[in-house]
Amino acid sequence: MGNTITEKILMAHTKLKEISAGQLINARVDIALGNDVTAPIAINEFKKAGGTKVFNKNKIALVLDHFTPNKDINSAQQCKAVREFALKHKITHFYEAGNVGVEHALLPEKGIVLPGDLVIGADSHTCTYGALGAFATGVGSTDLAAAMLTGELWLKVPQSIKFVIYGKLQKWVSGKDLILHIIGRIGVDGALYQAMEFTGETIGKLTMADRFSMANMAIEAGAKNGIFAPDAITRDYVKSKAKRNYKFYASDADAVYADIIEIDAGTIEPQVAFPHLPSNVRSIRKAGKVKIDQSLIGSCTNGRIEDLRIAAKILKNRKAAPHVRLIIVPATPEIYKQALKEGLLEIFMKANAVISPPSCGACLGGHLGILAEGERAVATTNRNFVGRMGHTKSEVYLASPAVAAASAVLGRIASPEEL
Amino acid sequence: MIFKGKVWKFGDNIDTDAIIPARYLTTSDPQALAAHCMEDADPDFVASMKAGDIILGGENFGCGSSREHAPIAIKAAGVSCVIAKSFARIFYRNSFNMGLPIFESRDLVDAIQAGQEITVDSSAGTITVSGLDKVFKINPIPLFMEKLIADGGLMKHLAKRDSDEKR
Numbered sequence: 001m002g003n004t005i006t007e008k009i010l011m012a013h014t015k016l017k018e019i020s021a022g023q024l025i026n027a028r029v030d031i032a033l034g035n036d037v038t039a040p041i042a043i044n045e046f047k048k049a050g051g052t053k054v055f056n057k058n059k060i061a062l063v064l065d066h067f068t069p070n071k072d073i074n075s076a077q078q079c080k081a082v083r084e085f086a087l088k089h090k091i092t093h094f095y096e097a098g099n100v101g102v103e104h105a106l107l108p109e110k111g112i113v114l115p116g117d118l119v120i121g122a123d124s125h126t127c128t129y130g131a132l133g134a135f136a137t138g139v140g141s142t143d144l145a146a147a148m149l150t151g152e153l154w155l156k157v158p159q160s161i162k163f164v165i166y167g168k169l170q171k172w173v174s175g176k177d178l179i180l181h182i183i184g185r186i187g188v189d190g191a192l193y194q195a196m197e198f199t200g201e202t203i204g205k206l207t208m209a210d211r212f213s214m215a216n217m218a219i220e221a222g223a224k225n226g227i228f229a230p231d232a233i234t235r236d237y238v239k240s241k242a243k244r245n246y247k248f249y250a251s252d253a254d255a256v257y258a259d260i261i262e263i264d265a266g267t268i269e270p271q272v273a274f275p276h277l278p279s280n281v282r283s284i285r286k287a288g289k290v291k292i293d294q295s296l297i298g299s300c301t302n303g304r305i306e307d308l309r310i311a312a313k314i315l316k317n318r319k320a321a322p323h324v325r326l327i328i329v330p331a332t333p334e335i336y337k338q339a340l341k342e343g344l345l346e347i348f349m350k351a352n353a354v355i356s357p358p359s360c361g362a363c364l365g366g367h368l369g370i371l372a373e374g375e376r377a378v379a380t381t382n383r384n385f386v387g388r389m390g391h392t393k394s395e396v397y398l399a400s401p402a403v404a405a406a407s408a409v410l411g412r413i414a415s416p417e418e419l
Numbered sequence: 420m421i422f423k424g425k426v427w428k429f430g431d432n433i434d435t436d437a438i439i440p441a442r443y444l445t446t447s448d449p450q451a452l453a454a455h456c457m458e459d460a461d462p463d464f465v466a467s468m469k470a471g472d473i474i475l476g477g478e479n480f481g482c483g484s485s486r487e488h489a490p491i492a493i494k495a496a497g498v499s500c501v502i503a504k505s506f507a508r509i510f511y512r513n514s515f516n517m518g519l520p521i522f523e524s525r526d527l528v529d530a531i532q533a534g535q536e537i538t539v540d541s542s543a544g545t546i547t548v549s550g551l552d553k554v555f556k557i558n559p560i561p562l563f564m565e566k567l568i569a570d571g572g573l574m575k576h577l578a579k580r581d582s583d584e585k586r
Contacts, residue, residue: 037441037444037486037488038485038486038487040447041447041487041488041491044447045573045574046574048574048575048578049574049575049577049578050578066444067444067445071445072445074445074446075445078445078446078447121485122485122487123484123485124483124484124485124509126485138485138509139485139509139512140485140486140487140509140512140513140516140517141487141513142487142513142516142517142572142573142574143512143513143516145574146573146574146577188432188479188482189432189478189479189482189505189507192479192505192507192508193508219509222479222482222507222508224508277432364436364441364444364484365436365440365441365442366441366442366444383434383436383483383484385434385436385437385483386434386436386437386459386460387436387437387440387459388436388441392459
């Protein structure tokens with residue numbers, strides 16, 4: 001009986017000779033990640049357990065991206081605690097200020113996470129790295145503390161659901177639309193505790209940016225991880241970034257799946273997730289007239305250069321509607337620089353956009369773009385829970401960069417086709 | 420372990436933003452977080468609940484972010500345990516690691532209303548409802564997990580184990 005890519009990567013991080021879903025394993029961790037919200041608790045827990053030394057200073061990433069640039073005194077204190085820990089333990093991958101980017105865009109870009117890795121992160125969107133063919137999953141701060149101390153973590157081997165996606169994507173349809181469609185179909189707990197494995201001819205043609213968007217939102221279906229078998233597109237992405245060895249894994253033909261779901265991507269239109277669940281998905285044509293107050297383009301889901309290029313294509317020689325606050329958040333300093341170089345930032349500024357520093361702030365209702373009572377935002381982010389971006393009586397509509405850009409111009413949720 | 424308290428009932432997919440909104444995550448102080456526990460699901464919860472009370476949830480309780488602040492806020496507010504039809508996986512892990520006992524029971528959640536008083540016996544794996552002649556079964560918490568919860572969570576448990584071994 002064969003194994004899935006998820007099982008193979010997990011097994012490679014143990015001394016086991018065979019592995020199957022449901023098994024509890026103690027696995028070696030290649031990268032353990034924390035941010036300014038979750039690392040302070042992990043650091044306290046680390047100390048409580050008598051920790052004096054981290055297992056490997058090169059295998060820990062601490063990224064101050066949530067309430068930064070420091071929102072207030074409390075958040076400054078949190079960042080200070082993480083900074084002091086990082087300096088004391090000489091953590092190689094410590095990022096803040098001008099070096100910081102949204103963690104799940106930053107780590108792949110820097111080649112810190114690579115195909116075949118086992119990555120745990122005290123951030124639920126750690127599953128993003130599955131796009132590279134890595135096993136990556138979100139955990140809590142205490143698990144991060146244990147991993148920083150021992151370099152290991154207990155995990156239950158998940159069952160996998162295989163998604164076979166075929167058909168040619170329609171114009172303006174992206175990885176974001178595919179994953180929203182899938183979440184709409186299986187629900188916010190449709191893959192609870194399981195791995196989502198994305199396969200099929202459509203997937204083979206997707207850019208890395210699209211794959212990152214899809215793996216990123218696996219958690220929104222309750223999944224433990226989302227994963228893509230690495231291919232030539234993955235190799236092109238990592239070859240200039242990797243500074244250590246990496247390995248490509250693939251599922252066996254006779255691997256066992258909990259379910260196999262086929263999707264004809266050719267029939268999918270741009271998708272919008274209505275409040276207040278990511279599974280509350282409609283096609284853009286069925287969105288109706290939803291007036292918006294804000295459009296946010298950015299986040300670990302859709303703040304990459306490819307996303308900004310799409311937004312710029314739509315926003316060129318156009319302006320955000322007078323009542324709409326358009327906020328664009330390049331996810332990393334590299335993306336910011338590239339967008340500057342390509343003239344995208346100028347297009348955005350001419351469209352009356354605010355260009356934010358790289359930060360997770362607005363997406364989680366932290367700072368840099370909060371909604372007031374009764375306001376509505378279309379956002380390229382990943383969650384639209386009650387109060388996610390601000391007041392409990394505000395609303396978030398999740399969509400692709402193309403839809404968010406077109407909506408900003410028309411002042412209501414809209415398809416680029418309407419421009 | 421025995422947990423006895425009044426039940427506060429919430430629906431399906433109670434997410435971590437409802438349990439502890441991100442706007443309060445600029446601190447990890449348990450008492451500061453407890454003051455806003457469940458605020459976006461029920462703004463009166465903290466003011467109305469009493470220590471020992473029990474939260475009841477539907478499917479996928481604790482979905483969303485990995486923030487350990489969620490079980491921390493619930494525990495520090497004085498909630499003795501959480502019972503739901505199912506839990507999101509990161510929340511499930513975090514709860515045990517933080518020493519917050521949680522149990523799955525579809526039958527119980529469907530059978531009882533907010534305000535009823537229940538008794539959970541985690542060692543026996545039973546829940547009884549006052550005034551109702553029925554016993555609901557839950558998976559008992561294994562002994563090592565009971566110790567972990569009694570010690571106040573994973574890391575305190577590990578630290579205690581280390582010092583016990585050194586004795």
